Each structure stands twice: as C-alpha cells, then as structure tokens.
Amino acid sequence: MTLAERVLDGDVRAAARLMRDIDDRFKSAVAELKALYPRTGNAYILGITGPPGAGKSTLVDQIIAAFRRKDLLVGVVAIDPTSPFSGGAILGDRIRMNRHAEDAGVFIRSLATRGCLGGMSRSTMDVVNVMDAMGMDVVIVETVGVGQDEVDIVSTAHTTVVVMVPGMGDDIQAIKAGILEIGDVFVVNKADRDGADRTARELTAMLEMKHPEPGAWQPHVLKTEGSRGIGIEELIEEFEAHREYLKVSGALQRLIEERNAKLFADTLRQELFETVFGHITENGKYREILDGLRNRTMDPYTAVEEVLAARAFS
Amino acid sequence: MTLAERVLDGDVRAAARLMRDIDDRFKSAVAELKALYPRTGNAYILGITGPPGAGKSTLVDQIIAAFRRKDLLVGVVAIDPTSPFSGGAILGDRIRMNRHAEDAGVFIRSLATRGCLGGMSRSTMDVVNVMDAMGMDVVIVETVGVGQDEVDIVSTAHTTVVVMVPGMGDDIQAIKAGILEIGDVFVVNKADRDGADRTARELTAMLEMKHPEPGAWQPHVLKTEGSRGIGIEELIEEFEAHREYLKVSGALQRLIEERNAKLFADTLRQELFETVFGHITENGKYREILDGLRNRTMDPYTAVEEVLAARAFS
Incomplete structure (x- = not known):
C-alpha cells in the first residue's frame, strides 16, 4: 500500500510519515499528495x-x-x-x-x-x-x-x-x-x-x-x-x-478556490525556480553568470533576462 | 539624462525617484539598475x-x-x-x-x-x-x-x-x-x-x-x-x-559575490514566476487549471508539472 492509501485508511503513522516527508521536501511526497x-x-x-x-x-x-x-x-x-x-x-x-x-x-x-x-x-x-x-x-x-x-x-x-x-x-x-x-x-x-x-x-x-x-x-x-x-x-x-x-x-466556495490557486502558484514558483536553477547550474551558465558578476562585465538583471530568453517563454 | 546618469551625477532627487520606482516595482527601474x-x-x-x-x-x-x-x-x-x-x-x-x-x-x-x-x-x-x-x-x-x-x-x-x-x-x-x-x-x-x-x-x-x-x-x-x-x-x-x-x-570578496548571487537568484525567482504566470493567464491554461482544481479533476501538483513540461526546461 502507498502512504496515501494508508492515510486514507486512517493510518496515523503513515500520515505522520508523509507530513515529515513534506516538511523535509522529499520529492516522493508529491505523488502521495496528488493521490490525496x-x-x-x-x-x-x-x-x-x-x-x-x-x-x-x-x-x-x-x-x-x-x-x-x-x-x-x-x-x-x-x-x-x-x-x-x-x-x-x-x-x-x-x-x-x-x-x-x-x-x-x-x-x-x-x-x-x-x-x-x-x-x-x-x-x-x-x-x-x-x-x-x-x-x-x-x-x-x-x-x-x-x-x-x-x-x-x-x-x-x-x-x-x-x-x-x-x-x-x-x-x-x-x-x-x-x-x-x-x-x-x-x-x-x-x-x-x-x-x-x-x-x-x-x-x-x-x-x-x-x-x-x-x-x-x-x-x-x-x-x-x-x-x-x-x-x-x-x-x-x-x-x-x-x-x-x-x-x-x-x-466558502470562493475561499476553497483561492486556497487551491495559492497552492498552485506557490508550487509553481518553487518548482520553476528549482528547475531552471538546476538547469543553469548543470549546463555551466550559472558559473558563467557568477564570473560575469564578479568582474562586473555582467549585471544580475541582464543575467536574468538572458536565462529567460534562452527558454523562450512568450 | 537618464535617472541613472543623474544619480551618478549626485542628484539626490533622481535617486529618491529611482528608489520609489524600485519600491513600486516599475519595470523601467531595471534599465537604470543595470546602468548603475x-x-x-x-x-x-x-x-x-x-x-x-x-x-x-x-x-x-x-x-x-x-x-x-x-x-x-x-x-x-x-x-x-x-x-x-x-x-x-x-x-x-x-x-x-x-x-x-x-x-x-x-x-x-x-x-x-x-x-x-x-x-x-x-x-x-x-x-x-x-x-x-x-x-x-x-x-x-x-x-x-x-x-x-x-x-x-x-x-x-x-x-x-x-x-x-x-x-x-x-x-x-x-x-x-x-x-x-x-x-x-x-x-x-x-x-x-x-x-x-x-x-x-x-x-x-x-x-x-x-x-x-x-x-x-x-x-x-x-x-x-x-x-x-x-x-x-x-x-x-x-x-x-x-x-x-x-x-x-x-x-569581503566572498560576501560581495554571495550578495550578487542572491540578487540574481531573487530576481530570477520573481521574473520566472511572473513571466510564466503571465503566459498561462494569457493563453487560457490558468483558467483551465482553476476549473480542473474546482471540480477536482486536476490537482495543483500535476498542474505545475504540466506547465513545466510545456516549456521543456530540461
């Protein structure tokens, strides 16, 4: 049984474990949260x-x-x-x-x-x-x-x-x-x-x-x-x-919807940053930015624009 | 003269105006910050x-x-x-x-x-x-x-x-x-x-x-x-x-570098979210997500994954 199934089954220890995973920000917790x-x-x-x-x-x-x-x-x-x-x-x-x-x-x-x-x-x-x-x-x-x-x-x-x-x-x-x-x-x-x-x-x-x-x-x-x-x-x-x-x-209905929207936005903000930051760390862009900031040939605002442009958002 | 030029020239009113623009989060402030x-x-x-x-x-x-x-x-x-x-x-x-x-x-x-x-x-x-x-x-x-x-x-x-x-x-x-x-x-x-x-x-x-x-x-x-x-x-x-x-x-050198890195990361977090959120608001995806959350056919975590996947980050 998954943690989520055990939680729905009333297993208090499984719930405590899942909450600890959430607090520790384990990736595995997301699948359980989806199921719940x-x-x-x-x-x-x-x-x-x-x-x-x-x-x-x-x-x-x-x-x-x-x-x-x-x-x-x-x-x-x-x-x-x-x-x-x-x-x-x-x-x-x-x-x-x-x-x-x-x-x-x-x-x-x-x-x-x-x-x-x-x-x-x-x-x-x-x-x-x-x-x-x-x-x-x-x-x-x-x-x-x-x-x-x-x-x-x-x-x-x-x-x-x-x-x-x-x-x-x-x-x-x-x-x-x-x-x-x-x-x-x-x-x-x-x-x-x-x-x-x-x-x-x-x-x-x-x-x-x-x-x-x-x-x-x-x-x-x-x-x-x-x-x-x-x-x-x-x-x-x-x-x-x-x-x-x-x-x-x-x-009440409006509050529930606002809460869901906020959970989505908070999750999006966090995941977007972690994904993109992980990406530029891996491909060497972040190191290049830090070097540019150090010798002042780059500024933080232009660096952000370059990262955004490279992913072609709009 | 730009605000940045006036600031470098010692114009206190220009500095006060630019700081107000920063606090109000005017987009125009970014060009001035780059110049400074x-x-x-x-x-x-x-x-x-x-x-x-x-x-x-x-x-x-x-x-x-x-x-x-x-x-x-x-x-x-x-x-x-x-x-x-x-x-x-x-x-x-x-x-x-x-x-x-x-x-x-x-x-x-x-x-x-x-x-x-x-x-x-x-x-x-x-x-x-x-x-x-x-x-x-x-x-x-x-x-x-x-x-x-x-x-x-x-x-x-x-x-x-x-x-x-x-x-x-x-x-x-x-x-x-x-x-x-x-x-x-x-x-x-x-x-x-x-x-x-x-x-x-x-x-x-x-x-x-x-x-x-x-x-x-x-x-x-x-x-x-x-x-x-x-x-x-x-x-x-x-x-x-x-x-x-x-x-x-x-x-000191290390502190200055950490400060620049933090300014870059904070700016990236904010701009990434605003760009992507603006994008999904405009193309209707956000509305679709909210509808899905309302009738529980969608959860916030899957919604974030879909948005991330659509932009092909990795």
Whole structure:
C-alpha cells in the first residue's frame, strides 16, 4: 500500500510519515499528495494568529477540547516561528497542548519549514490537505503573527481568528490596519487583566468604522480567559456562525478556490525556480553568470533576462 | 539624462525617484539598475537587526552621527516591518532619525515592500545598490528582526549587528541559535538597565561555546546606551575591526559575490514566476487549471508539472 492509501485508511503513522516527508521536501511526497487531493475539501480550516504572549496555545488547547466534546476530529498544524527573536516561550506553549497527545481524535503536527521563500506557506497547505484527507473535521492552523509569511498562511483559513491581549488597544496607532483586514473573529484573551474592556471596545469601534457592505460578515470582538476556559463556548458559537455565513453566502466556495490557486502558484514558483536553477547550474551558465558578476562585465538583471530568453517563454 | 546618469551625477532627487520606482516595482527601474551596477561594490554595508523595543533606531541615529564626524557619506535603508503586530512604535522610532534630514551627507529611505515573496529582499538589495552607486561610503540596512525575511535581508550585509536589551539573556532557551549565527557584532543596548552585565556575560559565554576555526572572526558583545551616546565610539571601532578582518581574510570578496548571487537568484525567482504566470493567464491554461482544481479533476501538483513540461526546461 502507498502512504496515501494508508492515510486514507486512517493510518496515523503513515500520515505522520508523509507530513515529515513534506516538511523535509522529499520529492516522493508529491505523488502521495496528488493521490490525496481528490479527498480534500471537507475539513473546516480555522486559522489562529496573534502576537507572542497572547496565550494562543492555551486558547487552542481549550478550542480543541470544545470540538472534542462535540465528537469532532481535530487536526492542529502549529507553525514554529521563523524569527530567531521570538524565542523559546513558544516551545513551552506547544507543550501545553500535549494533554491531547493520548487522544486518538486529535492529531497535532509542528512545522518548522524555513529558509525557502514560499516554502512554509506551501508546506502548511500540503499538511492541512493531508489532515483533511485523513478525515479531520476541523484543522486548526496556529501561527505566531510575527511576519508576513505567517499572516499569509493563516489568511488562507476559512475562519481567521486574531488573538490580542488587554493593553494592545491602548494606542490605536499601534494596531495596524492589516490585522483588522485579516480577522473574521477577534479575541481579547487574558480578559481578567486590566484594560480588557477598553481594548475590546476600541477594537469594536475600529471594526465598525470599516462600514462593510450590506450582507457582509461583521467581525465581533469576544473576551476569553484561556487558562480558565472562560468564553470558549461563545467563541465556538461564533466560529459556527461564521462558517454558516460562509456556506450561505457562497464565500466558502470562493475561499476553497483561492486556497487551491495559492497552492498552485506557490508550487509553481518553487518548482520553476528549482528547475531552471538546476538547469543553469548543470549546463555551466550559472558559473558563467557568477564570473560575469564578479568582474562586473555582467549585471544580475541582464543575467536574468538572458536565462529567460534562452527558454523562450512568450 | 537618464535617472541613472543623474544619480551618478549626485542628484539626490533622481535617486529618491529611482528608489520609489524600485519600491513600486516599475519595470523601467531595471534599465537604470543595470546602468548603475558597474559603479557598485564600494560601499560598506552594515546590517542592524534586533527585536522591537531594543532601541535600534536611536542607536542607528548615533551611528550615523559618528560616521558623519568622520566625514563619511551615510545611506540608511529602514525596512518597515511587514507584520501587522509589530506596531506603531517603530514609526515613532523612524522620526528619531530625522535630525539628519537636513544633512546632505545622509540619505534615509524607508522601504515597505510586502506581499510578494522575495520582493522585499530584492528591493532592499536594489536600493542599497543605488546608494552604493551614489557614492555613499556606508549603507546601513535596519530591520526589525521579526521574521525570517528581515533576518535574511540583514544577513547580506558585510557586518551584521544584533541589538539586544538586558533581560533577553535571562533565559538562554529564549535565544535561538539563529541569532548567534547571523551576528558579527552583538550589542546590549539600554545598558543602564538592570541585568545588562548578566545579559552581556551570558551572550559572550554562548558565543565562546561556538569554538570558531582558528583565524575566524570571534564576535564580541558590546554595551551601549543609545539615548546618551555611550559606547558608540567603541562600537564604530568594532565595525572597523570587522571590516579590516573581512578585507584581510578575503571574506569581503566572498560576501560581495554571495550578495550578487542572491540578487540574481531573487530576481530570477520573481521574473520566472511572473513571466510564466503571465503566459498561462494569457493563453487560457490558468483558467483551465482553476476549473480542473474546482471540480477536482486536476490537482495543483500535476498542474505545475504540466506547465513545466510545456516549456521543456530540461
């Protein structure tokens, strides 16, 4: 049996192995992903992001538990931050999710892909597809929102949740328009802290200023205390309301199509570059370019034009 | 006169216009960059990174002033953070550098390129090249080290400075190996704060554990108080020591070559994708792929293989 067949058969070890192959970027993984693709598109994808220290992992832990009480199968893709500055606190957070490690209805996978432009985004979508094909009802993608890559990843979810903490809203200037754009649901976590109401109020005011089209989704701001499980049921209800909105409005179909288009584009970008770069390395053109750049008889822009022209694209 | 000719002639407005064209990704900028390329390779490129709140911009302000006291021309490329969470404090920081705005020997340019993989890295190198061709003796690239992209950018500098603050070293686990790898010079800024000595000591111990090859550069940890200008002269001396090491060891030549190779690769990745994507959009293939993905008769991986095969790369 192929890995893909074993994954479809519910073999968790095969799924883990395939995800490791994806993270390591083994070529063999592509054939398996192709075989799984027709069986994807059923999972509800929930993206959760927010700054370090917002208590995202504790919140995710509670969200997993709430979905499990509804007997839903839950996959979690935790994206390890690529920044050398975001630190080890996150590793500690990951451990908090471990209480679900013994639960066969929960499948948690960390991804640490880095160093390759677009690689993280593609690997994440591939791993989500494996979890989707495995039959997970919900796939949670959790990232620390420290870079554009991470935000891009989480934005491909069906419902994007932005987690904040009290105090962040004190300075409206400090909240860039970007996060208002990406969130479908906003959470002020650690709501027992001073200023939670103010942060929630200011966020709500900013969201209301956006004047959405009639019939469009209006994001709400919810307050939670992840560590004590407070506000979790309301949060799950909000997810369900958003999912229902997506279905009824037709937006879900559009999101699924955009996700597929992005996976295609990311894969194309990566494969094109690797193919052409491999080609010019092999035929000696790359060495010639490097020599030209060194003695300045060649510039990088002309070199690219020459490589493009040699392949006759247009 | 072309923009490039005006830039070489010392026309600051032409340089600003060309940098805007680069940031906006105007095709016309490429011809100008080609013309400027033979005149690059003279500037000393200093990369400065560190987490938000480390006081980088105040430090950069002092470093600019120190170079100006030596009558050196200074260019600064300030990369705006792409994360929606890194906040408005950085905008405030930028303003602190404004005291140099009236100084004709200082040229400061912010870059906010985002939303395109590899685009920020390429734009930064292009803008640094313009400053280099303009005759700037030193070009400082300042990024907030919040994402892999930013770290990649700063790593292409000749000397990479990592700015930390007291307290970060309290938990060795919190400092990922990554920052030890990228830094040539480490700075504990805000050294009047509690714990500065401890942070410096722990960083030094970690750096010494690395056991560099004999003759290799051994990074030191310096303490500064950017706001009061304390430790700046020692920092400038350390930069000069590192630059001297780069020249004598031959590492500078290797760094310059790696930078050119990276600019070529980033440009190739971007142009290849745009060319091929434009081509398949025009000839209807992309529409066909999207239809196939929608009704699941096609998967993204096979679609990429078909596009690659049609262009006969190998």
